[in-house]
Amino acid sequence: MSELLNNDLNSTDLARENAALISPELADTVTLTSIDKAINMLSQIVSPIANLARSNSVWPLTFGTSCCAIEMMCVGMSAFDISRFGSEVFRATPRQADLIITAGTITRKMASALITLYEQLPEPKYVIAMGACTITGGMFNDSYSVVQGVDRIIPVDVYLPGCPPRPEAILDALLKLQQKIRTENYAKRRVQAYQQRPVCYVDYDCGRPLEDLLAMAMEDTSLALDQK
Amino acid sequence: MSTNLETTNLKTDEMIINMGPQHPATHGVLRLILKLDGEIVRHVEPVIGHLHRAQEWQGQNRTLFQYQALIDRVDYLSGMFTSLAFAHACEQIDGCQIPPRAQYLRALVCEMNRISSHLLWLGTFLIDLGALFGFPFYPFREREKLLDLFEEIAGQRMMFNYIRIGGVQRDPKPSWFEKVRKFTAEFPDRIDEYEAIVTQNPIVLKRTKGVGILDKSVAMDYGVTGPSIRGSGINYDLRKTRPYGIYPELNFEIPLGQNQGDTWDRYMCRILEMRQSNNLINQCLDKMPEGEISGKKQIAGLRIKAGEGFSAIESPRGVLGCYVISNGSDKAYRIRWRNPSFCNLAVLPSLLIGRPISDIMAIFGSIDVILPDVDR
Amino acid sequence: MSQTDTNKPNETKEMELGKFGKFLKDNGIDSTRKDDSINVETIVISVKDLEPALRLLKTSSETKLNMLLTISGVDYTDRIDSIYHLWSYDHNDALVIKVELPKQSQANTDTVNLTSIANFWSAANWHERETYDLVGIRYLRHPYLRRILNPWDWEGHPLRRDYKQLVDALNDKNPHSFR
Numbered sequence: 001m002s003e004l005l006n007n008d009l010n011s012t013d014l015a016r017e018n019a020a021l022i023s024p025e026l027a028d029t030v031t032l033t034s035i036d037k038a039i040n041m042l043s044q045i046v047s048p049i050a051n052l053a054r055s056n057s058v059w060p061l062t063f064g065t066s067c068c069a070i071e072m073m074c075v076g077m078s079a080f081d082i083s084r085f086g087s088e089v090f091r092a093t094p095r096q097a098d099l100i101i102t103a104g105t106i107t108r109k110m111a112s113a114l115i116t117l118y119e120q121l122p123e124p125k126y127v128i129a130m131g132a133c134t135i136t137g138g139m140f141n142d143s144y145s146v147v148q149g150v151d152r153i154i155p156v157d158v159y160l161p162g163c164p165p166r167p168e169a170i171l172d173a174l175l176k177l178q179q180k181i182r183t184e185n186y187a188k189r190r191v192q193a194y195q196q197r198p199v200c201y202v203d204y205d206c207g208r209p210l211e212d213l214l215a216m217a218m219e220d221t222s223l224a225l226d227q228k
Numbered sequence: 229m230s231t232n233l234e235t236t237n238l239k240t241d242e243m244i245i246n247m248g249p250q251h252p253a254t255h256g257v258l259r260l261i262l263k264l265d266g267e268i269v270r271h272v273e274p275v276i277g278h279l280h281r282a283q284e285w286q287g288q289n290r291t292l293f294q295y296q297a298l299i300d301r302v303d304y305l306s307g308m309f310t311s312l313a314f315a316h317a318c319e320q321i322d323g324c325q326i327p328p329r330a331q332y333l334r335a336l337v338c339e340m341n342r343i344s345s346h347l348l349w350l351g352t353f354l355i356d357l358g359a360l361f362g363f364p365f366y367p368f369r370e371r372e373k374l375l376d377l378f379e380e381i382a383g384q385r386m387m388f389n390y391i392r393i394g395g396v397q398r399d400p401k402p403s404w405f406e407k408v409r410k411f412t413a414e415f416p417d418r419i420d421e422y423e424a425i426v427t428q429n430p431i432v433l434k435r436t437k438g439v440g441i442l443d444k445s446v447a448m449d450y451g452v453t454g455p456s457i458r459g460s461g462i463n464y465d466l467r468k469t470r471p472y473g474i475y476p477e478l479n480f481e482i483p484l485g486q487n488q489g490d491t492w493d494r495y496m497c498r499i500l501e502m503r504q505s506n507n508l509i510n511q512c513l514d515k516m517p518e519g520e521i522s523g524k525k526q527i528a529g530l531r532i533k534a535g536e537g538f539s540a541i542e543s544p545r546g547v548l549g550c551y552v553i554s555n556g557s558d559k560a561y562r563i564r565w566r567n568p569s570f571c572n573l574a575v576l577p578s579l580l581i582g583r584p585i586s587d588i589m590a591i592f593g594s595i596d597v598i599l600p601d602v603d604r
Numbered sequence: 605m606s607q608t609d610t611n612k613p614n615e616t617k618e619m620e621l622g623k624f625g626k627f628l629k630d631n632g633i634d635s636t637r638k639d640d641s642i643n644v645e646t647i648v649i650s651v652k653d654l655e656p657a658l659r660l661l662k663t664s665s666e667t668k669l670n671m672l673l674t675i676s677g678v679d680y681t682d683r684i685d686s687i688y689h690l691w692s693y694d695h696n697d698a699l700v701i702k703v704e705l706p707k708q709s710q711a712n713t714d715t716v717n718l719t720s721i722a723n724f725w726s727a728a729n730w731h732e733r734e735t736y737d738l739v740g741i742r743y744l745r746h747p748y749l750r751r752i753l754n755p756w757d758w759e760g761h762p763l764r765r766d767y768k769q770l771v772d773a774l775n776d777k778n779p780h781s782f783r
């Protein structure tokens with residue numbers, strides 16, 4: 001036990017930073033640090049078991065915008081039967097889902113809705129970018145209204161190429177994701193949670209990245225100030 | 229039911245509710261802004277364009293040959309029809325001849341595609357009505373068979389790129405025709421099976437009879453086409469009224485709605501249409517001539533003559549038209565799509581107003597809108 | 605967008621009036637006939653005649669062109685055409701009506717105006733909104749002229765020949781695209 005506790009390799013950056021701040025006489029009381037340590041230690045034991053359970057019941061969100069969504073429906077039906085892998089429960093609300101399969105082209109108008117959906121998913125959450133459209137923009141790569149890949153707005157775990165990918169390919173991507181889940185460590189994932197935010201926010205009205213809009217606004221104000 | 233709601237003296241406030249764009253029953257990404265009075269819909273504003281992929285812009289920036297591969301995505305459930313509309317327009321501008329075997333193959337694959345599209349509609353319509361993931365197994369079983377057949381001739385399950393300007397892409401093997409025959413032989417039984425489950429099902433009847441009545445004059449004013457308007461009793465099917473391809477040589481009937489044009493009629497029209505298509509496939513197989521399959525060389529620098537033309541065909545959703553302006557180069561100067569879903573969706577607000585909120589999905593499902601066809 | 609290689613289609617000579625052209629002339633509306641588009645009569649009418657002509661063609665028992673297939677806008681660099689495809693639910697005739705709108709000045713090309721027909725023809729409503737969105741013809745007296753496909757505060761009209769595509773963090777990956 002004590003070995004594990006002292007094993008600093010697994011402890012988080014946060015814990016390490018805090019360890020210096022805590023005076024020696026308080027070291028054996030329950031602090032945030034020790035909770036972290038406990039989580040670290042426990043997650044080594046619990047994670048494999050929990051991951052096994054979790055990886056076999058990944059519930060996808062029914063998010064489909066276009067052609068790929070039809071193949072996503074096919075995979076739930078009798079011929080391919082995704083329920084063999086525990087993912088037949090397509091949830092209509094992000095609050096109950098673990099996985100977004102971004103099936104279909106994401107346009108600028110849709111991007112903000114996708115980000116909202118992604119933010120509403122509870123941790124741990126995963127994304128499979130399905131189809132050429134969501135990987136790079138695909139066939140509509142140079143269209144004025146298409147986002148060139150969802151990885152520009154949300155983090156992606158598995159890329160699934162094809163236009164549309166065959167249902168077997170979706171199953172393959174799901175299996176890849178299950179492998180990924182099985183190798184995860186709860187404590188590490190918990191630390192990374194802040195990285196699981198959308199990569200880039202998109203304005204709902206005009207479909208442009210918020211950073212750009214902010215920069216424009218700043219420029220405008222500084223120009224106006226200069227003129228004064 | 230709605231009349232009861234109308235006459236009660238409960239005092240209610242109006243409320244604005246946003247439905248979509250991520251909603252399981254909107255077949256993609258439609259957004260409806262609803263103004264509700266209690267349960268009753270008072271005002272609807274559909275917000276579309278969440279799937280606007282700039283197909284028309286692509287049309288004038290890619291060569292005709294490249295663009296042929298893109299247009300299956302205009303209406304992905306019936307890719308054969310979009311290819312056919314585009315090929316028709318280009319061929320008529322160009323004046324090239326299509327060999328008879330290609331004509332028959334086109335009609336054959338189109339009717340097969342019509343069935344597969346209606347089957348998917350049947351599944352999703354029943355999902356919309358609440359038969360979540362129970363019933364849809366049945367139509368999808370047959371749809372998989374059709375997709376396998378498509379895959380054999382076109383190489384893809386959904387994005388066929390099979391019908392090209394001047395003809396078709398590949399000549400199927402004789403064994404393929406045998407497989408199609410096997411499918412058509414057993415398909416009528418399958419439709420009987422769906423009908424046994426759905427047609428007289430009291431829940432379905434309750435939710436569809438007398439719901440979403442599409443008046444003839446309203447429908448004509450909005451330019452509604454396809455099974456939606458045939459459900460209202462207007463006999464308008466391009467295969468009969470403006471025959472194209474080899475349809476004049478085939479023998480079939482246009483099913484019409486029997487009542488006043490409610491959701492139920494539109495459902496029944498599509499079921500009967502599937503039977504007709506099955507019949508048509510058999511006729512095509514019987515009459516299939518031998519010979520060439522393409523009247524134009526399929527090369528990357530494919531050109532058509534200068535000129536402009538509009539050509540329309542009857543897709544599973546209605547009149548699908550393509551307007552091509554060509555200047556004789558390998559790119560079109562302008563391509564414009566006339567999508568049936570776009571026009572049919574415009575009629576949705578007039579169907580929904582005054583209905584309870586639970587009918588929205590039944591009515592919306594019954595006009596069979598597909599969102600990339602709306603947004604392009 | 606490289607538009608140098610796409611030449612404008614050739615202008616066509618004028619021809620004798622067809623069936624619908626004569627009908628319109630009998631009712632006091634002038635039109636000129638252009639080359640047929642695949643055997644369909646194509647006429648050009650002036651901006652002020654558009655609304656009465658369409659009203660007449662739609663309701664008159666002689667023509668009964670009561671199906672508006674589509675309204676398309678085409679940018680021919682110096683002018684913009686608004687094109688109406690009319691069919692009928694009752695018979696097999698068809699008519700294409702074009703209205704030619706010269707662009708007013710290079711600096712201010714946005715102001716291309718035309719009367720809306722959405723007030724008496726519901727089918728036109730969404731088509732006009734779409735044409736406004738993509739090509740930028742402003743349909744006056746339209747009940748709700750807002751962008752329909754693009755977000756409401758989108759800049760520019762994408763199907764104009766001189767449209768410059770917005771490039772930002774969402775779509776700057778492919779330098780060899782057609783943009």
Ligand code: SF4
Pocket residue numbers: 066067068103104105130131132133134138139162163164165301
């Ligand atoms: S990748 Fe292909 S099939 Fe999938 S949404 Fe894009 S165009 Fe459609």
